[in-house]
Amino acid sequence: MMWVGVLILVLLAFLAFSAFVAYKMITPPRLVGDWTPKDIGFDYEEVTFETEDGLRLSGWWVDNRSDKTVLPLHGYTASRWERLYMRPTIEFLLREGYNVLAFDFRAHGKSGGRYTTVGDRELLDLRAAVNWLRKNHPQSAEKIGLVGFSMGGIVTIRALAEVGEICCGVADSPPMYIDRTGARGLRYFAKLPEWLYHFVKPFIKLFSGGKEVHPIEYSDRVRKPLLLIAGENDPLVKVEEVKKFYERNKRINPSVELWVTDAPHVRTLKFHPEEWKGKVREFLGKWMG
Template sequence: MILAIITLLIVAFLAFSAFVAYKMVKPPRFIGDWTPKDLGYDYEDVTIETQDGLKLSAWWIPNEGPVVMPLHGYTRSRWDEVYMKQTIEFLLKEGYSVLVFDFRAHGKSEGKFTTVGDRELIDVLSAVDWLKKNHPKKAEKIGLIGFSMGAVVTIRALAEDEGITCGVADSPPIYLDKTGARGLKYFANLPEWLYTFVKPFTVLFSGAKELNMLEYADKVRKPLLLIAGENDPLVRPEEVREFYERNKNVNQDVELWVTDAPHVRTLKFHPEEWKARVRDFLSKHL
């Protein structure tokens, strides 16, 4: 009887861990109702076909300047109003052209599961392909501004795609397992230790491969602006600083800005300074 009860408890615990993992890799779709037209700009609804066969929903907003692609974070989409809407408006007012899409399994894009930075790199590379095919002159210089998961992809794209010129990585998770464990508490009010049991199921469901972001500190040799917040519950500023110090050894164009903001909230807490720093960075490198 005792053995049966213990077995039942173990099965129930594993089933709960699997349920949590499923919810993590299949976030709710965040879809809004505003468009670039509300910001005063004409745009096109476009579809980006990824290299692995998915269709991403996107907006193409042409302007006189080079292209910058804002990349949203986990659980969000291009409709996010905490940082995406403001970033899109800022870029358009600065004269940049904007291509913005929903990552796989987010917003209106296809995809059953998110891999939180792994296969999302394919999404960015496919967006670059779309630009080269449809707007080749605009594809000569491309900047990225990524937030959280989008910041991870920004760093990876700088290292792995020749078509990317420079990037801003706002609140980039460096130790993804630590951020994942903190995320359980932040998003679901669950204990961080549960992540040890949840992680294998996330890999099973999504097929994501494990990323070592510190390896990219040895690979990125293009202009990169890192932004970290002292009050970030998901990404410790010292983790971003570790990446920065290591990247400095191979990259003379890496910058670090540490603020007092929570996760991806520097733009909200310090909008004018964020815009000034990003404006200067893009003007210099793009």
């Protein structure tokens, strides 16, 4: 019967490893940088606000003397300091004349929270930001738009369906099936087999208390202007998945657009900066006035 004992030990070790992987996935390293909007020529204010579940979030408020504000939403493992897409997006939006409220999602950057839920409770974070804006700068909240990347794209899509104050949104590289993207992420980032995600997922839910959010399920709910950006070389989000959302959503939403590029995940702004800016400029200008 020794083999039974060995088998039990192997099983326990496998479960322990799965739990470890889950813990690492929901506690991303915190990215805190050394640049601020002042470095790109804009005065700013350090702000904090509290979510309805009691977390204190940290961000920047840049008042550009407009009645229109755009919130750039970062992706998983990033923060407002992220240089690949957040810094150029913040600079772009400010030079276009919008106010900017940039903040760190829970468990990222300088915000509170121990665990990320990758699009579930992050909607509470966005609600808190919008409430802070409307309370403290109502004159700047006549129109509120979003530009979200990856996880931020998930929140953007959800917000268009669930947050009344949001008028339009750009979702760059938004996962449509969080379990599929999570499994691909194991292979892409950790060189682990995708099938391991099926064993990791229960521990993710147990530790974080969050639920899986599949934006594809919102394709029948979003009726506000939405620009989807997808990359053919994205190892985490398949173009076909974003196209499926688009095809379903356009049946009820004449204001949805899809732009497919040849870029990897959240890299369209890097590889095609002028085209990205042109598309987003036209979209925001049309729907925010």
